[in-house]
Amino acid sequence: MANRIEFPQHGGPEVLRWVPYDVDQPMETEIIVRHHAIGLNYIDTYVRSGLYPVSQFPSGLGSEAAGEVVGVGSRVTRFKVGDRVVYCQSGLGAYSEYHHVDQSKAVILPEAISYQSAAASFLKGLTVYYLFHMTHKVQPGETLLFHAAAGGVGLIACQWAKALGAKLIGGVSSESKAQRAREAGAWATLNTSKEDIAKRVSELTAGQKVPVVYDSVGKATWQASLDCLQPRGLLVSFGNASGPVTGVDLAILNQKGSLFVTRPSLNGYLTTPEQLDQAGAALFDLIIAGKIEVSVPASQQFSLRDATQAHRALESRTTTGACLLIP
Numbered sequence: 001m002a003n004r005i006e007f008p009q010h011g012g013p014e015v016l017r018w019v020p021y022d023v024d025q026p027m028e029t030e031i032i033v034r035h036h037a038i039g040l041n042y043i044d045t046y047v048r049s050g051l052y053p054v055s056q057f058p059s060g061l062g063s064e065a066a067g068e069v070v071g072v073g074s075r076v077t078r079f080k081v082g083d084r085v086v087y088c089q090s091g092l093g094a095y096s097e098y099h100h101v102d103q104s105k106a107v108i109l110p111e112a113i114s115y116q117s118a119a120a121s122f123l124k125g126l127t128v129y130y131l132f133h134m135t136h137k138v139q140p141g142e143t144l145l146f147h148a149a150a151g152g153v154g155l156i157a158c159q160w161a162k163a164l165g166a167k168l169i170g171g172v173s174s175e176s177k178a179q180r181a182r183e184a185g186a187w188a189t190l191n192t193s194k195e196d197i198a199k200r201v202s203e204l205t206a207g208q209k210v211p212v213v214y215d216s217v218g219k220a221t222w223q224a225s226l227d228c229l230q231p232r233g234l235l236v237s238f239g240n241a242s243g244p245v246t247g248v249d250l251a252i253l254n255q256k257g258s259l260f261v262t263r264p265s266l267n268g269y270l271t272t273p274e275q276l277d278q279a280g281a282a283l284f285d286l287i288i289a290g291k292i293e294v295s296v297p298a299s300q301q302f303s304l305r306d307a308t309q310a311h312r313a314l315e316s317r318t319t320t321g322a323c324l325l326i327p
């Protein structure tokens with residue numbers, strides 16, 4: 001018998017329940033992971049609220065955690081019992097003491113990286129990997145705008161951009177977040193709650209604007225993000241923290257300078273175990289080299305049974321960097 005978080009219907013953070021359950025045997029290609037730290041991601045709030053609806057209730061939640069392998073299915077080749085692993089993109093249910101995960105979603109965790117650092121950085125770091133190396137290849141010296149730069153994905157992006165020699169302008173909603181983003185490597189910041197985003201980007205770039213904008217805020221920043229782009233620039237719209245972008249009139253891309261827009265997801269980029277291993281290795285190398293640091297303050301480490309409180313914190317915009325759930 002173990003415990004996990006479930007929800008019986010979509011709704012606010014209060015729908016999350018702490019319930020006992022039986023840990024089944026693994027299917028042929030599954031591993032059972034005993035969790036030491038669980039990643040909290042903004043996408044979990046979309047699943048809970050119903051923005052991304054689930055197919056059946058009660059439903060588990062979460063898709064990322066780090067821990068040790070305590071069971072393997074009969075056709076598992078990548079892992080053995082006792083291995084330290086981290087995974088993401090699993091089926092829903094990572095908010096749990098144990099989770100059954102297909103072996104294709106996990107990688108071996110290097111000894112030098114703690115379970116907590118791994119759970120705080122794997123999904124978010126792989127996201128930055130594909131955004132900076134695959135969606136658009138960020139170049140040394142290139143200037144880019146990255147919204148929510150002091151968030152979980154954002155602080156990793158600030159550090160990764162610096163490691164690549166790029167000049168990241170971080171969009172944030174407060175001065176304390178601006179400071180945090182600059183400490184992490186942002187070249188400059190703008191305060192989205194006070195400043196005209198496009199005007200500030202224009203000032204910072206001597207009127208040149210930027211070739212690429214990474215926008216996970218969505219509805220609230222869509223228009224301004226387009227206005228920050230150079231002719232034929234690329235808007236990478238990869239999240240909906242303020243609500244989804246809908247009803248787009250394509251003519252606007254013509255009017256604002258023959259722009260490009262893409263709406264990517266991690267699932268569409270890292271689709272094989274080999275790609276996961278490669279992207280994971282790139283992230284782990286940067287962490288081990290000290291170029292990406294992912295410590296999570298005690299105030300953002302929540303007991304797993306307090307997932308409701310953790311979701312309230314994340315949605316209130318008061319967190320910086322990553323949050324964890326600890327079983």
Ligand SMILES: NC(=O)c1ccc[n+]([C@@H]2O[C@H](COP(=O)([O-])OP(=O)(O)OC[C@H]3O[C@@H](n4cnc5c(N)ncnc54)[C@H](OP(=O)(O)O)[C@@H]3O)[C@@H](O)[C@H]2O)c1
Nearest residue numbers: 041042151152153172173216238239240241242265266317
């Ligand atoms: N497509 C993909 O592959 C992919 C993968 C991973 C994550 N994502 C997206 O990346 C974003 C960041 O994820 P995360 O887990 O690291 O979360 P996070 O950045 O730690 O938290 C979300 C941040 O969004 C900003 N925000 C702006 N408007 C908001 C609003 N109305 N309500 C709440 N927050 C608002 C807040 O920063 P400020 O207060 O500074 O504005 C907040 O801290 C999310 O949108 C997520 O969906 C996409």
